[in-house]
Amino acid sequence: MTTAPERRVFALPDLGEGLTEAEVVEWRVGVGSTVEIDQVVVEVETVKAAVEVPVPYAGAVLELHAEVGAVVAVGAPLISVAGGGAGTEPAVGERGDAQSPGGSGRVLVGYGTDHAPAGRRRRGRGGAVPSGAADGAGPAALPLVISPLVRSLAREHGVDVARLSPSGPHGVVLRRDVEQAMSRNTAAREAMSREAVAQEAPPGTVPAPTEPASDDMRRIPLRGRLRTAAEKLSRSGAVPSATTWVDVDATGLLQTREALRSTEPGRDISLLALLARICAVGLGRFPELNSTVDEEQDEIVRFSHVHLGFAAQTGTGLVVPVTRDAQRLTTAELSAELARLTAQARSGALHPRSLTGGTFTLNNYGVFGVDGSTPLLNHPEAAMLGVGRITDKPWVVDGQLAVRKVTQLSLTFDHRVCDGGTAGGFLRYVADRVERPTLLLADL
Known part of the structure; x- marks a missing residue:
């Protein structure tokens, strides 16, 4: 049987x-x-x-x-x-x-x-590679779509990616390829509409101007990554947060980075790594900010470890990889780990586990050319340090006016975990060590 x-x-x-x-x-x-x-x-x-x-x-x-x-x-x-x-x-x-x-x-x-x-054969996030095409046999290689958002955009607007001419490296279909196809489709529909109106009009009449096509307004469904992000930001927006900021002279921090680079050629200590080191040490002195609010248990949970998140811009948007146990890493190790996670994020190879579990976020929005920001917290974290762009500004040094490298630091925090005094104390701690990095030696 x-x-x-x-x-x-x-x-x-x-x-x-x-x-x-x-x-x-x-x-x-x-x-x-x-x-x-x-x-x-x-x-x-x-x-x-x-x-x-x-x-x-x-x-x-x-x-x-x-x-x-x-x-x-x-x-x-x-x-x-x-x-x-x-x-x-x-x-x-x-x-x-x-x-x-x-x-x-x-x-x-x-x-x-x-x-x-x-x-x-496994495929990357870009798309499938038929085994025959990869070996030079069988059907021609299909175009690759590296981003799920690009695939979604193409589906929503009826664009067949197989008919597109990829403009990205290695035959990758980019967002602009889909948008160009959408524009061509819109233009074709408008031309057909005008032709139809002209054919229906009595001889000798001048067709009235047509109304703008409805394609000038695009609806993007809130689902998948967008919907989850919207829900998370809504929770963050409900947190009673506050932001405090201070302008600092970052000349000393930049000089320290250059000194480290010249002392050990080949070991690239990034500015972000120095800021991460300062934050990790500072959170040990101000543990209130390395915490979360457990609303179900009505408790504040403080962490002894620092899982430091940092904002990284990718082709599909901003992500926040997490450097675990940042308090245990040397500055050189921090720099290497930040570089590794950033490279993985931009290539789409970042493991989802590397995007969870953060206890504090470092947001270098200065890379976008802006001075300051009042961001939403990265729920469920209780604090975020923002760093603006570093620019030459007049600054008084020992009673004399000088041109220095100046940036703005901002701290957004959940007011339930601490008051303004604690938040200000942490921000001042970070600012002092940005201006005089040698102070950090006393805390290590």
């Missing part, structure tokens, strides 16, 4: 701290496809990043439980697979975190495994 293969339902796994849902961006398989253990079957997008999700079962795909564009909650059914027989399915539940002789045993909760089976 033949036993029917067991139906295995794989649910959307845990995606990390605070992430409760994800949007389905692209299915890599269809009903009837045969999948291997740990094969990537779907790409989903959260507020943090795009994530490739592998399935912990082998067998035939019976059902896809969500369409492209649907928002799926963590723990909700994602895909059903008919598996059975020795070595074809791992003893992994819907959490996907147990080991089994039939599986790789390295399924990470929410993010799959750290390897891909031999013979199967």
